[in-house]
Amino acid sequence: MPHSDQRSPKEFTALSPVFFHILLSLAAGERHGYAIKREIAARTEGKLKLGPGVLYGSIHKMLELGWIEEAEGRPDPHLDDERRRYYRITRRGRQAARAEAERLRELVRLAAATFGAPEHA
Numbered sequence: 001m002p003h004s005d006q007r008s009p010k011e012f013t014a015l016s017p018v019f020f021h022i023l024l025s026l027a028a029g030e031r032h033g034y035a036i037k038r039e040i041a042a043r044t045e046g047k048l049k050l051g052p053g054v055l056y057g058s059i060h061k062m063l064e065l066g067w068i069e070e071a072e073g074r075p076d077p078h079l080d081d082e083r084r085r086y087y088r089i090t091r092r093g094r095q096a097a098r099a100e101a102e103r104l105r106e107l108v109r110l111a112a113a114t115f116g117a118p119e120h121a
Contacts, residue, residue: 015100018058021048023067023097026089030071033059033085059087067093 015023021040025031031039036059037050050058062068071086089097 014103015096016058017048018050018054019062019067020097020100022055022058022062023089023093023100026068026087027094027097030073030086030088032087036087062093063087065092065096066090067096 021044022036024043025036025039028039033055037055041049059068063070067090068087069090071088073086
């Protein structure tokens, strides 16, 4: 599916936390929507819980941007619900995630230079 936005991933300002977490989840392998949701909730210790509207709205937008794509292969139908759609990260999605990780590293560096290293309890 062609995407309308031809900008380089580095040209985007900040990614939303939801987009970034979805890309992180898919960087580890193909997943269906509910598995993405569970993995994000587990990784953030419940701090980020995605409702279906936010999750699938974000997936739809990321498909349009060409950052993720629907996977063609399916697990054994006896082990999975045939209605599930599986997604995987694209090369473009990896570029966007790397650019965001670099942006966040720079932001943390600036914050540390401004406020000092965080105190550990």
